[in-house]
Each structure stands twice: as C-alpha cells, then as structure tokens.
Amino acid sequence: MIKRDDLVIFLNNYFSIEKYGPDPSMSRMVPMVYENFEWNKYFTQYFSNYFNGLMIEGGENVNTVFGSVFPTEEVLENFIKDSKEGDFLFLHHPIDMECGDPQGLSGRAFLPIKKDQLDKIIQKKLSIYSCHHPLDCHNEINTNLPIAKKLNVKNKNYFINVAGGFVGLLGDIDPISKVDLENKLKDIFDIPYIDFGGKIKDKIVKVAIIAGSGDKVDFFKEVEENNVDAYITGEIHSHIDNERGKNKMKEALEYINNSDMSFFGVSHAASEFLVIKNEVLPLISNNFNILIKDLPLTNWWH
Ligand SMILES: [Fe+2]
C-alpha cells in the first residue's frame, strides 16, 4: 500500500506536468465535451488548471495502480469492478474518443465519462490521473518509443514540434515489404487489420512513428520531407461521423493518395496503449512497492 499523494507528486515531477501549462488539446476538448455539465465538481482544481495530473481524487491509500489509454465505458467498468477503495487509474486521455472502425462503424469523436460512472468512482473513493501531451513527448517514456522498440528502429530522432515537445519519432529499420510490415503491426498491436493508404512498397527502410492522431496533413508533409517510406500512426485519416470528421478525412485522403509514402493506421487506442502497459505501469512498480494492472480494450478500433 502506498500514499496517493506520494504517487501523484512522483508522476507530476517525472512527466513535468506543469512545464507545458494547460494541455494543448485537452484544455479545449474537456470543457467542450462536458458543456452544460458541472465537471469541476468532480475534477480537482489542479486538473482544471492543467488538464493533466490528478483528475479525480479518491482515498489516501492506493493498493493497485491500473492503467489504460481512454476512459471507455468498458475500461471504467473493469476499473470499478476490480478495484478496492483508494485505487488509482492512470490514463493517457481524460476523456474517451471514439475514432471509428475503418471496416465497421464510424466514431462519435470525444465522449464524456457518464455521470453514473463518475458517481460510482467517487462513491468507491477511486482516483483517476491523466497525462496527455507530457506523455506524448517525454524524453524517456513516450507514446512512440515502445513502438520503435518493437520495430527495432535504429538511428532514432525526434521531430514534429507541438507546443514545446516532439510528437514524432523517425528512424531506420531492417528492409521489410509492405505486407510483412502490415503483419508485424497486426501482431504488435493485436488488431485484426491495418488501415492502409498510399504507395505499396516492396522495401521499407525508413519509418516515422506518430502514436495517436497522426491524421494531420502538416505532419504528413514534415514526415515526407524527411524521405520516410512508412508513416505509422493510430489514425491515418478520420473515421468520425460529423462534418468536421468528413472534411478531415477528405483532406488527409487527398494527400495520402498522391504521396510516395505508405501509411499504416493501427488504431488510436492500440497505438497508445503500449506505452501504458510496457512503460508507465512498470515505471510505477519499479519506484513503488505496489500492484499494477493494465486494462485493455476488447475492440481497439472503437
Ligand atoms: Fe498521445
């Protein structure tokens, strides 16, 4: 058993939560998603300032630290069911995001945590901590590095500066065909299919990894300027069923269809779960005498 506050101080320092100020995207998304809902009643003052850090403050003592990528209904249900009073959930995003399935239903974009789940979390005195941008661009533990490790990327370089941090990783891999890389990625992320776009290449030697939402034409351009063969990301283009989503999809596809790169989408959730399971939870258990448990999603393309 450990003190919640010791864990929070450790995480805030390790990820330099305050260095970035309010999270560049979550400071917009959280208030938007919780419009007409008194979310500050549930969330800490610290979180309302930074949109990272301890979001829901539960009991003082933590037995188990859980970890996941999004607070989906399923993830929270399992957290509430498997936890004891005071337990702690580390998340990459403070809100759910339904990105859509390239071979199934479109997504509904960002979604709030439902009130009944928020109430159950408060009743059971559970804590939720979220770390978004500071985890995407941390120099030791970031969302891209565990993917690079799995692909054995050499000559690694960080690039694509967003709000004072690098969100992309660039490097060389042993030559591989499009088909073999696709199979390797399906295996790494435990997904049934890849969302593929762009050129089909026999020989891929230079890759860029942008975990999460890599579906930005500005990113595509910066990556292509670096003579990259394969662009590996969560979302190669939007699958979200609204006007904005459709426009983003059109814009991205126009670029992808005329690009010399191969684009591999492995799902937003799976692309960013790896860091939680392989890096963040082990970091916590190496520094504290505590149990850890990752909470995967049944369907990564959600
Ligand atoms: Fe991310």
Ligand SMILES: [Fe+2]
């Ligand atoms: Fe993300």
